Amino acid sequence: MTMPNHIAVIGQTPFGLALASIAEKGGAKVSYWHEIENPPSNAQTTLEGSAVILLATPFQQLAATALSISPFVTGDQILLHTARGLQVDRNSFQTSSTIIRKHTCLKKIGIVTGPALDDTSPSGVVVASHFPEVARVSKKLFSAPNVMIFKNADMEGIELGAALGQVFILALGIADRLGFGSGTLALIITRSLTEMTRLGVVTGAKAATFSGLSGLGEVTAALTDKTHPLIEAGNQIAVGQFPDDGDRYKEALCTLDASTRVARKTGVPTPILFALQNIIHKRYPAEKAVSEILSTATGLEQDPVFDISNESLPIPTLAPPGGKEKSI
Numbered sequence: 368m369t370m371p372n373h374i375a376v377i378g379q380t381p382f383g384l385a386l387a388s389i390a391e392k393g394g395a396k397v398s399y400w401h402e403i404e405n406p407p408s409n410a411q412t413t414l415e416g417s418a419v420i421l422l423a424t425p426f427q428q429l430a431a432t433a434l435s436i437s438p439f440v441t442g443d444q445i446l447l448h449t450a451r452g453l454q455v456d457r458n459s460f461q462t463s464s465t466i467i468r469k470h471t472c473l474k475k476i477g478i479v480t481g482p483a484l485d486d487t488s489p490s491g492v493v494v495a496s497h498f499p500e501v502a503r504v505s506k507k508l509f510s511a512p513n514v515m516i517f518k519n520a521d522m523e524g525i526e527l528g529a530a531l532g533q534v535f536i537l538a539l540g541i542a543d544r545l546g547f548g549s550g551t552l553a554l555i556i557t558r559s560l561t562e563m564t565r566l567g568v569v570t571g572a573k574a575a576t577f578s579g580l581s582g583l584g585e586v587t588a589a590l591t592d593k594t595h596p597l598i599e600a601g602n603q604i605a606v607g608q609f610p611d612d613g614d615r616y617k618e619a620l621c622t623l624d625a626s627t628r629v630a631r632k633t634g635v636p637t638p639i640l641f642a643l644q645n646i647i648h649k650r651y652p653a654e655k656a657v658s659e660i661l662s663t664a665t666g667l668e669q670d671p672v673f674d675i676s677n678e679s680l681p682i683p684t685l686a687p688p689g690g691k692e693k694s695i
Contacts, residue, residue: 375417378444383423482588491515495525501605524572528582535559540601549668
C-alpha cells in the first residue's frame with residue numbers, strides 16, 4: 368500500500384536533492400537510494416510504500432537507473448524526473464519520459480525543472496505532465512513560501528527546453544571568457560530562444576513553452592552565476608581546454624549531438640548549435656565560429672509561424688492539457 372506523503376528519491380543530482388529537502392521540510396517522508404552507493408536490493412526497500420518517485424539522476428544514467436528500479440515499481444506510482452538531456456530517435460527527439468516509459472511500467476510521469484532552486488530566496492519551478500494528478504501532488508510536496516510552482520501540459524516541450532538550455536549556457540560561457548559585452552550576451556540569449564523554439568515546434572512542442580522557466584529561464588539565470596558548471600565549462604572551451612567530466616557537461620554534449628542531428632534531418636536553421644558542435648568536436652577556434660555565425664544571412668527577427676508573445680500568467684486553477692505555464 369502506498370503512502371501519499373512518502374517520496375522515494377533515486378539518485379542525488381543537486382536539483383533533485385533540493386526538491387527532496389523542500390518536501391522533507393514540508394513534512395513528507397523521504398527515503399533515499401543511489402545506485403553507486405547501494406545494492407539494487409536496497410532499491411526495493413526505498414521504493415516500497417512510496418506514492419511518488421523522484422528520479423534525480425543525470426540523463427546519461429537515466430536508462431540504467433530506470434532498469435534498476437523497474438522490478439520494484441508499480442503502475443499507480445507517480446514518477447518525477449529532473450534530467451536535462453536528449454537522444455535521437457529517427458528524425459525526432461527521445462526525451463527522458465520516453466526512456467522511462469520504455470524501461471518501466473510507470474505511466475504517470477512528469478518533469479520538475481527550473482533554472483535554480485533555493486527555498487531561502489524567491490525562485491520557481493515548472494512541473495510538466497500529461498496527468499493533472501502529477502501537478503497537484505507536486506504542488507503539495509514542493510510548496511514553500513519562497514517557491515512558485517507552475518504547471519505545463521507540454522511535457523515534451525519542457526523536457527526539450529530544459530535540455531537545450533544547457534547547451535546554450537555553454538555558448539554564454541564561451542562568450543564570457545572571450546570578453547564579449549552585454550550586447551553579445553543578449554544576442555546569444557534571444558537567438559537561443561529562436562533556435563530552441565524552431566526545434567521544438569518541428570518536433571511537436573508548443574512555441575510558447577520555450578519562453579518560460581524551462582528554456583529561456585535556464586539560459587537567462589546562468590548569466591549571473593559565474594560558478595554555474597556549464598559557464599565554467601564554456602570558459603574552458605573558449606581557450607581550447609575541453610572538460611572530460613561533469614554530469615551537466617555530459618548532459619549538454621548528449622543534447623548537442625541530438626539537436627544538431629535533428630536540425631540536419633529537418634532542415635531547421637540552428638547556427639549557434641552548429642557553431643558549438645564545430646568548436647567542441649572539430650576543435651574550431653571559438654573566434655572563427657563566432658565569425659561564421661555573424662556571416663549568417665539574417666531576415667525577420669521572429670519567425671512568423673511562431674507565436675511566443677503570450678506571457679504565462681499565474682492563475683489559481685489547473686488548465687486543461689495543452690495550456691501554457693500556470694500557477695497551481
